[in-house]
Amino acid sequence: MAKKKRTRRSRSGGNPFGGSGFPAGGSPGGGGMGAGMGGNLMGQVRKMQEDMEKAQEELAEEIVTGSAGGGMVEVDMDGRQTVQAMRIRPEVVDPDDVEMLQDLLMVAFNDAAEKVKTLTEERMDGLAGGLNIPGLGF
Numbered sequence: 467m468a469k470k471k472r473t474r475r476s477r478s479g480g481n482p483f484g485g486s487g488f489p490a491g492g493s494p495g496g497g498g499m500g501a502g503m504g505g506n507l508m509g510q511v512r513k514m515q516e517d518m519e520k521a522q523e524e525l526a527e528e529i530v531t532g533s534a535g536g537g538m539v540e541v542d543m544d545g546r547q548t549v550q551a552m553r554i555r556p557e558v559v560d561p562d563d564v565e566m567l568q569d570l571l572m573v574a575f576n577d578a579a580e581k582v583k584t585l586t587e588e589r590m591d592g593l594a595g596g597l598n599i600p601g602l603g604f
Contacts, residue, residue: 521589532578539570543578
């Protein structure tokens with residue numbers, strides 16, 4: 467009696483390329499994300515990341531000035547939202563009205579913080595536009 471040859475099936479249901487139906491890496495070009503269209507996308511992501519890091523470094527060096535009371539109180543803030551300097555005109559300091567000075571300081575700080583936020587949005591806005599992924603709205 468002749469022995470019956472037994473064929474072995476892989477876990478992928480007999481598909482020689484694995485479960486995805488494509489060569490190793492799971493994409494039609496094979497080789498994973500480093501090849502074909504995926505490689506271009508990864509390159510774009512890498513460049514965008516480098517550009518964003520550079521923009522953040524530049525932003526950290528920028529100084530904006532927030533003011534209140536027509537310039538009676540001014541606050542200088544860098545791109546990391548760290549206060550670098552503060553100027554208060556002597557005529558605004560009234561020991562009988564500390565609350566007014568506190569209000570002016572609060573307005574100047576908030577004005578500076580808002581300017582940093584606006585500057586950051588302006589600088590970062592253009593960076594995401596370089597990534598061309600359909601359906602993401604960039």
